[in-house]
Amino acid sequence: MMASGSSATLDAPVAARPIRLPRWSVGLFLLLPAVAFLVVFLVIPSLTLLSYSVLTQSAAGDVGLPFSVSGYGRLLLTPAYQRVTVLTLKIALLTSLFTALLAYPLAMVIAYGHSALSRLTMMLVVAPLVVSVVVRTYGWQLLLGSGPNGVVNWALGLFGLGQVSLQILYTEWAVVVASVHVFLPLMVLPIATSLSRISPSLNEAARMLGASAFRAFLRVTLPLSVPGLAVGLTIVFSLTAASYVTPQMLGGPRGLMLGILLEQQVTTVFDWPMGSAIATLMVVIALGAHIGVTWMLNRRRAAVPAAQGEA
Amino acid sequence: MTANPTDLALSGLTKSFGGTLAVDNVTLRISAGEMVALLGPSGCGKTTTLRMVAGLVQPTSGDVLIDGYRVTHIPVHRRNIGMLFQNYALFPHLTVAQNVAFGLQMRRVSRAEVASRVTTALRLVQLDPFAERLPSALSGGQQQRVALARAIVIEPSLLLLDEPLGALDKSLREAMQGEIRAIQKRLGITAVMVTHDQEEAMTMADRIVVMRGGVLEQVGTPEEVYSHPANRFVAGFLGASNFLRGSALGREGGEVVMRLDGGGLARVRAGAGPGGPLIAIRPEAVRLQPASAEAPVENGIPGTVEQVRYRGQSTHIHLRLDDGESFLAYLSNGDEAVPRQGFRPGDRMLASWSSASATMIADA
Ligand SMILES: Nc1ncnc2c1ncn2[C@@H]1O[C@H](COP(=O)(O)OP(=O)(O)OP(=O)(O)O)[C@@H](O)[C@H]1O
Numbered sequence: 001m002m003a004s005g006s007s008a009t010l011d012a013p014v015a016a017r018p019i020r021l022p023r024w025s026v027g028l029f030l031l032l033p034a035v036a037f038l039v040v041f042l043v044i045p046s047l048t049l050l051s052y053s054v055l056t057q058s059a060a061g062d063v064g065l066p067f068s069v070s071g072y073g074r075l076l077l078t079p080a081y082q083r084v085t086v087l088t089l090k091i092a093l094l095t096s097l098f099t100a101l102l103a104y105p106l107a108m109v110i111a112y113g114h115s116a117l118s119r120l121t122m123m124l125v126v127a128p129l130v131v132s133v134v135v136r137t138y139g140w141q142l143l144l145g146s147g148p149n150g151v152v153n154w155a156l157g158l159f160g161l162g163q164v165s166l167q168i169l170y171t172e173w174a175v176v177v178a179s180v181h182v183f184l185p186l187m188v189l190p191i192a193t194s195l196s197r198i199s200p201s202l203n204e205a206a207r208m209l210g211a212s213a214f215r216a217f218l219r220v221t222l223p224l225s226v227p228g229l230a231v232g233l234t235i236v237f238s239l240t241a242a243s244y245v246t247p248q249m250l251g252g253p254r255g256l257m258l259g260i261l262l263e264q265q266v267t268t269v270f271d272w273p274m275g276s277a278i279a280t281l282m283v284v285i286a287l288g289a290h291i292g293v294t295w296m297l298n299r300r301r302a303a304v305p306a307a308q309g310e311a
Numbered sequence: 312m313t314a315n316p317t318d319l320a321l322s323g324l325t326k327s328f329g330g331t332l333a334v335d336n337v338t339l340r341i342s343a344g345e346m347v348a349l350l351g352p353s354g355c356g357k358t359t360t361l362r363m364v365a366g367l368v369q370p371t372s373g374d375v376l377i378d379g380y381r382v383t384h385i386p387v388h389r390r391n392i393g394m395l396f397q398n399y400a401l402f403p404h405l406t407v408a409q410n411v412a413f414g415l416q417m418r419r420v421s422r423a424e425v426a427s428r429v430t431t432a433l434r435l436v437q438l439d440p441f442a443e444r445l446p447s448a449l450s451g452g453q454q455q456r457v458a459l460a461r462a463i464v465i466e467p468s469l470l471l472l473d474e475p476l477g478a479l480d481k482s483l484r485e486a487m488q489g490e491i492r493a494i495q496k497r498l499g500i501t502a503v504m505v506t507h508d509q510e511e512a513m514t515m516a517d518r519i520v521v522m523r524g525g526v527l528e529q530v531g532t533p534e535e536v537y538s539h540p541a542n543r544f545v546a547g548f549l550g551a552s553n554f555l556r557g558s559a560l561g562r563e564g565g566e567v568v569m570r571l572d573g574g575g576l577a578r579v580r581a582g583a584g585p586g587g588p589l590i591a592i593r594p595e596a597v598r599l600q601p602a603s604a605e606a607p608v609e610n611g612i613p614g615t616v617e618q619v620r621y622r623g624q625s626t627h628i629h630l631r632l633d634d635g636e637s638f639l640a641y642l643s644n645g646d647e648a649v650p651r652q653g654f655r656p657g658d659r660m661l662a663s664w665s666s667a668s669a670t671m672i673a674d675a
């Protein structure tokens with residue numbers, strides 16, 4: 001008799017009562033549907049996938065023993081695949097940096113602007129999220145198309161720059177441009193939240209102590225908004241690294257990312273161990289970004305008291 | 312750390328927010344080394360006035376002059392003014408030492424000098440052992456002392472304080488009042504403080520500026536505004552006061568004789584107060600005795616006891632006069648000569664005072 005000791009001893013006439021469940025069992029009961037859903041549709045498939053990546057596939061296509069890490073070996077050691085991984089990381093990095101640069105001023109307008117302007121900016125920033133990714137990506141195809149068919153090149157032609165026909169579509173840059181567009185709100189929102197939490201009197205105090213508006217921003221506002229910036233960078237980096245539709249439609253052969261490689265391996269080559277290894281790598285990249293940023297934030301917080309008057 | 316004493320002048324300073332006047336034509340001179348408290352009810356424009364001096368709010372019209380120089384259009388960061396905020400406004404990501412160093416770094420002071428001046432300033436507020444802590448690891452009083460060190464280390468020409476002690480409890484607040492005042496005096500910094508706590512204004516300031524609705528009501532030393540309030544508003548805002556309406560009959564030997572509307576005569580020293588149809592009497596100047604004769608007396612008025620409240624140092628007796636007005640008397644509990652017992656609700660009492668303790672004021 002180990003269960004719920006205190007209530008058992010205090011409530012003497014146990015038998016006289018209807019069955020009383022211990023308190024934790026109610027919580028468990030309420031959690032059950034969600035837990036069951038996650039186990040069936042997330043945990044089991046993930047574990048299956050993970051196990052496939054260390055098994056071998058027979059000629060008939062069955063995945064089974066013996067254990068083998070040849071999928072990882074090929075993925076990490078073949079130069080062609082290495083290029084795909086590096087390109088994926090590069091596109092994710094560029095996208096998150098450009099998104100941050102564009103998002104910061106927008107977040108400032110949302111956090112500090114007059115209420116009407118702030119709400120309008122918010123609406124414009126969130127708007128891309130309500131358009132289907134396929135429609136949006138077709139839009140970018142029209143805009144970025146080469147020669148006179150692309151709106152950007154057509155417009156450049158109008159201004160007498162016709163000779164310089166920009167080749168953007170079907171390069172990694174098309175993926176970066178479209179990804180920045182899609183993920184902008186996911187960067188703006190955490191930064192704006194961070195900014196609006198900073199007391200306005202901190203900026204005023206900095207100004208009164210002799211800081212110009214720009215220096216007050218650099219020394220006070222920017223460092224205090226780093227948590228929001230970090231959240232935005234993590235989200236955008238992970239989502240870009242995992243994207244499939246955008247590189248598929250805009251990237252062409254020069255925008256081959258891990259997501260496309262994964263799809264090819266599974267649906268065209270039918271190489272499940274290889275596909276699983278790619279999927280695992282993608283999860284590791286996303287987790288790595290998250291852990292890395294969290295670690296940097298913690299280190300920064302711990303470093304502040306140690307730093308002797310950085311004067 | 313020393314300040315070059317500077318004086319401050321506000322000339323016709325006005326600020327309107329979308330048509331409503333927050334500060335209305337304020338003209339005021341503050342001498343070098345003086346500490347002035349802006350006192351008034353909520354929303355009377357104290358903070359707005361202070362922020363116009365700081366440069367954080369641009370006046371609609373009028374000027375701010377520091378040492379005779381017009382600074383109205385000089386941006387905040389070039390005014391060299393120190394400020395204490397109610398919420399301290401310490402930079403949470405910087406240590407105590409880095410917070411104090413901030414203003415010096417903005418002035419591009421050399422590293423060695425920053426270090427020594429920060430140490431001096433922290434020693435002045437007795438926080439040198441806390442130099443490497445983050446503000447979040449300090450108590451409210453300690454945080455405000457860091458803010459004080461940060462404000463004075465730049466040797467500002469002015470120190471502005473906007474309800475700097477509003478977030479502290481009573482005993483700590485009193486200790487900090489003394490500490491801030493001592494440092495301000497020692498450095499000779501001209502200071503303007505905003506408060507709605509009249510006791511704080513009286514204990515800390517050389518002069519008190521009473522504001523109402525964006526307008527200056529009275530400017531004077533704590534004693535002047537307390538003993539000789541300019542009008543009913545000031546008398547009522549600084550402590551409690553009794554008001555009796557009457558009309559002047561004439562002068563008699565340096566005193567003005569007034570006929571009180573409630574019956575009886577009162578004598579008020581001529582020249583005490585700005586004059587007007589009201590006499591103000593502080594509750595602590597009132598004496599009570601059982602009403603015997605109903606005949607009108609000089610400097611006295613009969614009334615009925617409504618409430619007796621023991622308040623420790625004193626007992627507050629609330630009287631109702633015959634014309635329906637209320638009248639308040641504070642009897643000191645330390646004074647053996649004053650009878651304290653035997654006041655019960657319903658008793659008839661005669662409240663009296665001396666001519667010297669009454670002031671004639673305007674009904675505004
Ligand atoms: N930024 C602003 N926009 C519009 N109105 C304002 C603004 N700042 C202050 N006001 C108004 O100006 C008036 C004076 O405000 P102020 O903050 O100076 O009062 P205060 O005397 O400091 O009051 P409190 O004791 O409550 O701090 C108030 O009626 C206030 O509503």
Ligand SMILES: [Mg+2]
Nearest residue numbers: 357358359505
């Ligand atoms: Mg205020």
